[in-house]
Amino acid sequence: xxxxxxxxxxxxxxxxxxxxxxxxxxxxxxxxxxxxxxxxxxxxxxxxxxxxxxxxxxxxxxxxxxxxxxxxxxxxxxxxxxxxxxxxxxxxxxxxxxxxxxxxxxxxxxxxxxxxxxxxxxxxxxxxxxxxxxxxxxxxxxxxxxxxxxxxxxxxxxxxxxxxxxxxxxxxxxxxxxxxxxxxxxxxxxxxxxxxxxxxxxxxxxxxxxxxxxxxxxxxxxxxxxxxxxxxxxxxxxxxxxxxxxxxxxxxxxxxxxxxxxxxxxxxxxxxxxxxxxxxxxxxxxxxxxxxxxxxxxxxxxxxxxxxxxxxxxxxxxxxxxxxxxxxxxxxxxxxxxxxxxxxxxxx
Amino acid sequence: xxxxxxxxxxxxxxxxxxxxxxxxxxxxxxxxxxxxxxxxxxxxxxxxxxxxxxxxxxxxxxxxxxxxxxxxxxxxxxxxxxxxxxxxxxxxxxxxxxxxxxxxxxxxxxxxxxxxxxxxxxxxxxxxxxxxxxxxxxxxxxxxxxxxxxxxxxxxxxxxxxxxxxxxxxxxxxxxxxxxxxxxxxxxxxxxxxxxxxxxxxxxxxxxxxxxxxxxxxxxxxxxxxxxxxxxxxxxxxxxxxxxxxxxxxxxxxxxxxxxxxxxxxxxxxxxxxxxxxxxxxxxxxxxxxxxxxxxxxxxxxxxxxxxxxxxxxxxxxxxxxxxxxxxxxxxxxxxxxxxxxxxxxxx
Numbered sequence: 001x002x003x004x005x006x007x008x009x010x011x012x013x014x015x016x017x018x019x020x021x022x023x024x025x026x027x028x029x030x031x032x033x034x035x036x037x038x039x040x041x042x043x044x045x046x047x048x049x050x051x052x053x054x055x056x057x058x059x060x061x062x063x064x065x066x067x068x069x070x071x072x073x074x075x076x077x078x079x080x081x082x083x084x085x086x087x088x089x090x091x092x093x094x095x096x097x098x099x100x101x102x103x104x105x106x107x108x109x110x111x112x113x114x115x116x117x118x119x120x121x122x123x124x125x126x127x128x129x130x131x132x133x134x135x136x137x138x139x140x141x142x143x144x145x146x147x148x149x150x151x152x153x154x155x156x157x158x159x160x161x162x163x164x165x166x167x168x169x170x171x172x173x174x175x176x177x178x179x180x181x182x183x184x185x186x187x188x189x190x191x192x193x194x195x196x197x198x199x200x201x202x203x204x205x206x207x208x209x210x211x212x213x214x215x216x217x218x219x220x221x222x223x224x225x226x227x228x229x230x231x232x233x234x235x236x237x238x239x240x241x242x243x244x245x246x247x248x249x250x251x252x253x254x255x256x257x258x259x260x261x262x263x264x265x266x267x268x269x270x271x272x273x274x275x276x277x278x279x280x281x282x283x284x285x286x287x288x289x290x291x292x293x294x295x296x297x298x299x300x301x302x303x304x305x306x307x308x309x310x311x312x313x314x315x316x317x318x319x320x321x322x323x324x325x326x327x328x329x330x331x332x333x334x335x336x337x338x339x340x341x342x343x344x345x346x347x348x
Numbered sequence: 349x350x351x352x353x354x355x356x357x358x359x360x361x362x363x364x365x366x367x368x369x370x371x372x373x374x375x376x377x378x379x380x381x382x383x384x385x386x387x388x389x390x391x392x393x394x395x396x397x398x399x400x401x402x403x404x405x406x407x408x409x410x411x412x413x414x415x416x417x418x419x420x421x422x423x424x425x426x427x428x429x430x431x432x433x434x435x436x437x438x439x440x441x442x443x444x445x446x447x448x449x450x451x452x453x454x455x456x457x458x459x460x461x462x463x464x465x466x467x468x469x470x471x472x473x474x475x476x477x478x479x480x481x482x483x484x485x486x487x488x489x490x491x492x493x494x495x496x497x498x499x500x501x502x503x504x505x506x507x508x509x510x511x512x513x514x515x516x517x518x519x520x521x522x523x524x525x526x527x528x529x530x531x532x533x534x535x536x537x538x539x540x541x542x543x544x545x546x547x548x549x550x551x552x553x554x555x556x557x558x559x560x561x562x563x564x565x566x567x568x569x570x571x572x573x574x575x576x577x578x579x580x581x582x583x584x585x586x587x588x589x590x591x592x593x594x595x596x597x598x599x600x601x602x603x604x605x606x607x608x609x610x611x612x613x614x615x616x617x618x619x620x621x622x623x624x625x626x627x628x629x630x631x632x633x634x635x636x637x638x639x640x641x642x643x644x645x646x647x648x649x650x651x652x653x654x655x656x657x658x659x660x661x662x663x664x665x666x667x668x669x670x671x672x673x674x675x676x677x678x679x680x681x682x683x684x685x686x687x688x689x690x691x692x693x694x695x696x
Binding site: 019020023024025026027028044049053057064065288290300305306312313318319322323 | 367368369371372373374375376392396397401404405406411412413635636638648652653654656657660661663664666667668670671672
């Protein structure tokens with residue numbers, strides 16, 4: 001996948017850098033881990049430090065000093081999950097900041113403006129993430145909104161995407177815009193959503209509204225239903241998923257891109273992913289365990305530190321605990337994708 | 349200074365790794381920064397994870413994966429500053445843990461046993477840190493205790509120091525023990541303390557009980573008084589001091605070793621040290637400042653990140669804020685010492 005800042009090998013896992021930082025992991029470590037693309041959250045960056053400030057700093061890449069690829073979400077998901085007192089109309093969403101209660105109004109056009117100011121390699125259409133469970137009528141109404149907003153997002157983005165901060169510097173290359181398939185757990189709605197988005201000709205397509213509480217079989221069925229409807233020559237991105245076994249399975253099903261806060265969030269709670277399964281580093285049984293987190297892992301944490309030390313750091317609430325746990329979990333997720341990529345390569 | 353795990357170039361600044369971690373900075377970064385020796389706090393490590401556990405893990409070096417030199421304090425300072433309900437007798441100090449209220453009893457012999465189990469390259473005699481201000485009679489009584497405890501520390505350490513975890517592995521090399529000069533701000537007491545410790549023949553000597561609230565002139569006078577009394581062929585360590593201008597001045601006065609929590613603690617509060625003076629990275633005026641923290645600094649933070657980004661991280665309470673701020677401040681402190689070392693070298 002050719003992006004303005006990086007040619008990305010797919011399938012790829014994208015660490016989540018909500019506020020312009022993958023929590024507790026520095027950019028040079030992300031590079032060492034082989035992260036090719038990271039995600040930024042439009043909602044958070046819009047509120048703090050503000051997209052106009054980031055534009056003046058030359059865009060998100062320069063602001064956070066990340067030379068590789070980036071993707072921003074549309075802000076929609078966080079508006080619906082984090083903000084208070086939101087009110088949805090056809091025009092957009094008014095909401096209050098979860099930080100200071102200040103009032104804001106997001107339309108598809110505004111989401112595009114914010115994302116173009118941030119200047120990630122990939123922006124996402126403004127959508128409504130349909131909750132689970134949702135009645136069919138509710139899912140239908142939600143999808144109607146998402147489809148109308150997709151059209152408006154695309155039109156506004158196509159008309160203005162030359163304004164991203166680095167467009168000139170990178171010889172006229174500019175930001176990609178992906179559409180987001182919604183439709184809840186209803187096959188026909190998902191199908192309709194996919195087909196209409198493909199007609200609009202986005203630069204890539206995402207499957208949204210999954211991993212929001214539905215049973216895993218439904219997640220998989222929905223992915224299996226939607227994937228064949230999306231053009232194979234454009235990136236297919238499954239949003240906000242999931243556990244290691246899931247991301248491996250979905251990558252093998254044909255998903256090109258995935259993101260999830262799980263590796264870093266779980267790390268901060270002491271949950272580590274290993275080739276032998278999950279491990280809660282807080283457990284007493286690791287107190288004197290001199291082995292690495294994962295004997296098969298070659299990451300900088302497993303090469304240097306013992307389970308006993310990591311447990312001690314967690315017990316003490318030391319910052320290094322979150323740092324090292326996050327590095328290991330990210331290495332594990334990125335390693336899964338690397339294995340899948342190798343296994344999918346045609347033999348030479 | 350030849351130590352079992354590292355030949356240390358002096359004067360040297362020792363980052364403080366209270367609980368077996370220099371807060372928010374990983375060991376590989378400390379190595380990159382050129383840290384030659386780090387400090388561990390006996391009181392904290394004794395309470396958590398416990399010195400016997402660390403002994404079973406092969407000692408502190410192995411437990412935290414730090415191959416270079418380490419020093420542990422005696423625990424005395426924290427017993428007096430952190431613990432609750434302490435009661436001092438000639439035999440030792442009974443106190444309650446600040447963590448869980450559990451009861452403990454430290455004697456000079458016990459402090460030595462704990463420090464030998466931890467197995468740093470340098471252990472410190474058990475002392476009472478005389479508070480400031482202190483009446484002369486109080487300083488005198490405190491010094492009497494410290495001197496008696498120094499004798500007992502030395503005797504117990506000399507008789508048992510072959511038991512440190514790595515003694516055999518390192519061909520019979522073993523732990524050093526330093527005595528600590530106390531005496532408050534009374535010249536005659538300081539002099540008496542220094543002379544009596546030198547007679548006992550420790551492996552090195554520390555000046556304790558400074559930077560505890562006394563005016564800076566008194567700190568300097570005391571150092572100037574004590575330093576000439578200490579043998580020049582043994583390391584001279586000034587404990588718990590101080591600001592950048594102080595550590596430079598004291599290094600030039602002949603102090604070989606210093607430690608202080610200031611660079612890392614200040615970093616977590618957004619106070620950064622630079623060649624242009626102190627800088628509070630939270631300040632609004634850095635919101636769009638694309639320059640590095642310190643234009644003259646070659647550390648990995650100044651080479652990559654802007655003040656604007658560091659301010660943003662701090663505003664958001666992001667973990668990376670503490671990480672990057674700490675790295676810069678440590679680089680600054682270590683850089684001061686490197687400059688002093690170079691300027692003190694005989695010209696070639």
